[in-house]
Amino acid sequence: MRPSLILRATQHRTPLIKFIGKHNPPKTLDHTPKPHPASPTHSLPDSFKTYRSKAQQHGPLGGQGHASPFQAPTSGIMTYGRIGGTPGELLGPVEPKDGEYFDRNDLPKRFWRAQWTEEEIEAVNSGGAGLFA
């Protein structure tokens, strides 16, 4: 006697391995320092916390739990930062409002207009020929 389709379907083995589609980035990332999975002590020295509370790399790294206008979200991207810890797109538009102007000198020094060098001035004045003289 041949088993019915329904009976055969119920007897079909479901493998443990399942194709779950292409690998996707995790929806939330928590960058808070945690012990390394292969750490024998399963703990981190206090210095990891204290360094972050003091450090100034792209803004203070620590400070979770501090009330501040720069407080970063505690979940999602860049959880450990405050200034610089929030994605730029969440900070709102960068275009100036009508009648508002940005001053270059308010930016960090590296964005300031570079000074002309003598060589460049000479290049401009001579049409460039001076560089090959």
Next chain:
Amino acid sequence: MLKTLVPRASRSLLSTKAPHLGPANLRTAPSFQIVSQNQQRRRGYASEASDYDIVFIGGGVAGYVGAIKAGQSGLKTACIEKRGTLGGTCLNVGCIPSKSLLNNSHLYHQILHDTKKRGIDVNDVKLNLAQMMKAKDESVAGLTKGVEFLFKKNKVDYIKGTGSFVDEHTIKVNLTEGGETEIKGKNIVIATGSETTPFPGLEIDEKKVITSTGAIALQEVPKKMIVIGGGIIGLEMASVWSRLGSEVTVVEFLGQIGGPGMDLDIAKQSQKLLAKQGIKFKVNTKVLKGNASGDGVKLDVEAAKGGKNETLEADVVLVAIGRRPYTDGLGIENIGIELDERKRLVIDQEYRTKIPHIRVIGDVTFGPMLAHKAEEEGVAAVEFITKGYGHVNYGAIPSVMYTHPEVAWVGQNEAELKSAGVNYKVGTFPFTANSRAKTNLETDGLVKILADAETDRILGVHIIGPNAGEMIAEGTLALEYGASSEDVARTCHAHPTLAEAFKEAAMATYSHAIHF
């Protein structure tokens, strides 16, 4: 408005509708096209404080793989290496040269002892050790130069010299060819690797008292050799020199050979097979002291379980009691990052030290000191920087001992499962029952699979036998995917192959093997 902030050198890429912006309009002058590249670079946005997006200290397997990945990810990358060749311990004095010697010494041994029954009569077989070493050196040179080529291909700057931290972003490099330079990195990855742990009281001269580095470069076959330490490195080197004619004794402090992780059943069988090949073992034996002042080396040893003391003598003693992290001259005291009690650099789950832009990968930090683990970490560390997430599964890192027969395992062994209180089932399949092993006349060994008694999920795979090092990849994949033994057993394996033994062991785990 913000357009005025764009460096002048780049503005030609922007719309020509730009309003009059003062002196910047001078860019249209022909002269602007010919100012030197340095001036254009000077006018770029990049802060002069960071020369590189990422700097790797150490060009071993962790460092070079990470550097290539970083180059591929578009990061401006430098790799500092002091050895003079890339590839670190693995390529230069570890995995690669030892595999060359293991393979060729096995061929020699096989020709001497294992050809007649195969119908091949060979006469006048001689060992040409110098040529065997040359073949090894050529393999190493080819591979290390290959890595250099990959650096060029992926635009990684290779800096030959010794790097040490000046501060958290600056590294001083004492260049191999003289002089020094300083480079800065927004991200710095320490990948300085490991070195052989010395044996107290025995000075390493790499002639009479040797490490694995000396063991791959001996100029003649020692008459007698003692190996202190019956782990993977010790047993591989013991195999090489035993095959080439040395009388080798392995002294191991623990009761089993193979080191941590090797399943007890497999370790016992491995010891039996290696002993059959002529290697002597003294397990449960402690080396008290050594004396290398005479022609040879004398070792005083003590049997752990009430045995008597004795003195062993040899021409060469190989110290293979383990490896320790290498941080000499790195200047970590200048940045204040922590070491644990075994001198490993302490990191978090993203390989960061307490200083978040300084990461550590490979042998110099946590986890097994294995090249493939270091490679995985090299890729993951870069992905944490570029993507925000990375992946290394420390529960699925295979180990392989390239003796003959090979031993390989991944996941947990029986002792670990017992101590964790896990209810498990075991399935084994011997190579004596495998058709390909029979035709190859290599039937020593077995495949052993451990699976959860309730879910059938594979928890560990342990293989001793021909091609175990290749076959363990299937076990690692199964473990990574969370496969059940039935999943593996129901997967079609080609016939006749050694891999069928793996399938049959999986069948034995969830039901019954067919051929045994």
